[in-house]
Amino acid sequence: MHKYEGILTDLERQIADRRYKEGSKLPSIRQLSESYGVNKSTVIRALEELESRHLVYSIAKSGYYVVQSSTDTAPDSPDVIDFAVSAPDPAFFPYLDFQHCMNKAIDTYxxxxxxYGTPQGLPALxxxxxxxxxxxxxxxxVGSLFVVSGVQQALAILAALPFPNGKTKVLIEQPGYHLFIEQLVTHGVPVMGIRRSREGIDLDELERIFRTEPIKFFYTIPRFHAPLGSSYPTDVKKKIAALARKYDVYVVEDDYLADLEPDGKADPVHAYDEGGRVVYLKSFSKIMFPGLRIGIAVIPGSLVDLFSQYKRIADIDSSMISQGALEIYLKSGMFERHKHKIKAAYATRSLLFRQMLAEYGPLAGGAVQEAAGSEELSPVHTHLVLSPSVSQTELARRLRKKSVVIEPIDKHYLPGFPRDNYLKLNVSQVGDEQIRRGIRLLMEELGRYGDR
Structure with missing residues (x-):
């Protein structure tokens, strides 16, 4: 990354987080030059790029100012503090870059x-x-890759198609991805759950289920689990891959937040797959914007023909225009720069979130039994273990009156599966000041239960 790109990324993040408010003046070129340790021409190049993106404007002999936003989606909006929404912050959507890539894609392809394209996807992508x-x-x-209309489409296809192992039941972590749970229940797919907690899953129980139940695949989110936020260590991922091979069970690995991983040594389960049993799914919805509806599925050879057939029946192909634009976005290096920007922004929010949980946690008394450790905290979401006396429905209602939004975890469980009293918290669209105020209000409200 060029030096000016680092400055550009940092200033974009500070504007998005409203550290520089709309209409406010940025530090002078000289001040920025000294702050970043670069020459003035490097700073000027970054500022000119910000101006071309319509984030700042210049006034002769005065300086650069933050453009007045035409939307009300700024994360520090004082109206509502939303710890429920998990979609990425619109302030970070790469509107202008992707618009350029769309236009370029139309000219190029x-x-x-x-x-109509092919079920597999645009060859260049x-x-x-x-x-x-x-x-x-x-x-x-390349023959194992399929472009899909989001991970959700890949999951729908995998749930429907017959697997070579001849088994029929899907195993999912509990709690887990609520839309996949809803899909399985709605379509009557045989499904069972295995408990997942901050500590992970019981590998002995996983092996027992693999051995005794007709599990065609085990759906798992090893990295930054939704909704818990925790990740599996390497030894657990290796064990899951080994058990899948031993008992002829497929693993469907949803690695939707791979781009936010700070640990370069944290490999996916797929890296330990020696038996061709792991389906790897990667989404761009959380790192770019949900409306893109492009994901990638890595399909083992034993499933390629079936997956291709079912995909073609489902939608012939995924949006070709979106595929062409994404190919250019990746090839140009824009994606890499955007990834660094959003990682830095979420890392800052995550650190502040962690600090506020530690600072205001005592206000909750005994209502919070356990909070995820800092080493386990996802960049965008985590959970608290609440006392059994805390009603999340009642808590949500009380917090709503204070303009703080939380969402009970119920929909993340299969009907009838025993539920832990986890409170999920997302900071995807919550700015710095909202984090400070929202966590304080949350802990004060939980303190009412701690006093009971």
């Missing part, structure tokens, strides 16, 4: 984007995906 996945230690051939 005009003969390919306005006709598949090649770029193969290179990108190698950065996550997912090594595969």
């Amino acid at each position: 005009k003969n390919d984007l306005f006709v 598949l090649v770029m995906m193969q290179k990108l996945l190698a950065d996550y230690q997912v090594f595969t051939r």
